[in-house]
Amino acid sequence: MRVLGVDPGLTRCGMGTVDAGGARRVSLVDMRVVRSPAELAPHKRLLIIADGLQEVIDAFKPDVVAVERVFAQSNVRSVTGTAQVAGIVMLAAARAGLRLAMHTPSEVKAAVTGNGRADKRQVQVMVQRILRLASLPRPADAADAVAIAIAHSWRGSALSDEEPDQAQHGGAGTLPRATGGDLTPAQRMWAGAERMSRRHGAVAPAAKNDV
Template sequence: MRIMGVDPGMTRCGIGIVESNGGRRISMVAVDVARTKPEMAPHHRLLMIWNAIEHAIKFYKPDVLAVERVFAQENVRSVTGTAQVAGIVMLAAAQSGLPLGMHTPSEVKAAVTGNGRAEKAQVQLMVQRILTLDEPPRPRDAADALAIAICHAWRGGALHMEDTDRSQHGGAGMLPRAEGEDLTPAQRMWANAERLSRRHGAVEPKKP
C-alpha cells in the first residue's frame, strides 16, 4: 500500500509518501514541503498548496491519503489556515476517488514513538529509525507528514480500509480497537491515545 501523509499548514505543508507491506516494514518513497509566503493573498497560497498536493497524487499515485485532524485552538488565525489546507486535502481525496484517513496529533505521536505527548525532536528521530534514513527528515513538517503516513500504515492492522472514512467521524462505537493479538504495542498505544483525545478534546499548538 502506498500512503500519502499530509501535515497541513499555510506557510509549510508537509507531504510524505511511504509504502507498507501490511506489516511493520515501511519504506519512504518521497517527501516534500509546499511553501507559501505569508504576505501572499490567502486564496493564492491555497492554490499553490493545492497544486503541490495534486501533483504529488498524480506523480506518486498513492492508494490512500492521510491528514492530521485539526482541533480548535487559541490561535484562531493559525487554526483557520490549517483547517483550510486540511479541507484541500479532503477535497483532493474525494476528487481522486481515494480513501481518506484523519489522525490526531497524539495518535500520530503514539504510533511513531509510543508516547502520545512526544516532542517534535523525538518524532523526527523515530521517523528516521523507522524508515532507516541517514538523518532525521527536515524541516519538522516533512517529518510530521511521514509520521502521519506511518501512523496510517500501522493503523491498517486495527481498521479495515473500507471503514477508514466512516471511523473518523463516528461515535465511541467507531473508535479503533485497542485490544487483539494482531495489534502491535504501538497500535495499542495510539488507539488508547485516540480514545483519550476524543474524551478530553486534545488541544495542541500549531504552526501558522
C-alpha cells in the same frame, strides 16, 4: 498500499508518501514541503498548496490520503489557515477518488513513538529509525507528514475487520480489535489515546505559527 500523509499548514504544508507492506514494513517514496509566501493573498496561497498536492498525487499515485485532524486552541488565525489547507486536501482526495483518513496528533505520535505527547524531535528520530534513513528527516513538517503516513499504514495492519470506507466518513475510526496482548506497545499507547480522545475530547496541540 501506498499512503500519502499530509501535515496541513498554510505557510508550510508537509507531504510524505510511503509504501507499506506486511509485518509493519514501510519504505519512503517521497518527502517534501510545499510553501506559500505570507505576503500573498490567502486564495493564492491555497492555490499553491493545491497545485503542490496535486503534483504529488499525480506523480506517486497513492491509494489513500491521511491528514492530520485540525484542532483549535488559542490562535484562531493560525488554525483557520490550517483548516483551510485540510479542506484542500480532502477535496483533492475526493476528486482523485482516493480513500481519506484523519488522525489526531496524539494518535500519530503514539503510533510512531509510543508516546502521545512526543515532541517534534522525538518524531523525527523515530521516523529516521523506522525508515532507516542516514539522517534526520527535515524539515520537521515533512517528517510529521511521513509520520502520519506511517501511523496510518500501521493502524491499517492492526485492524481486523474495519469497514472499507469507515476512515473516509468517521475520521480515525475504530480501535484495533485484537486483544491487548496482541498489540505492540505503540499500538497500545495509540488505543489509549483514542479512548481518551473520545472520553474527554482530543487534546489540542500548540497552535502552529502558520499565518
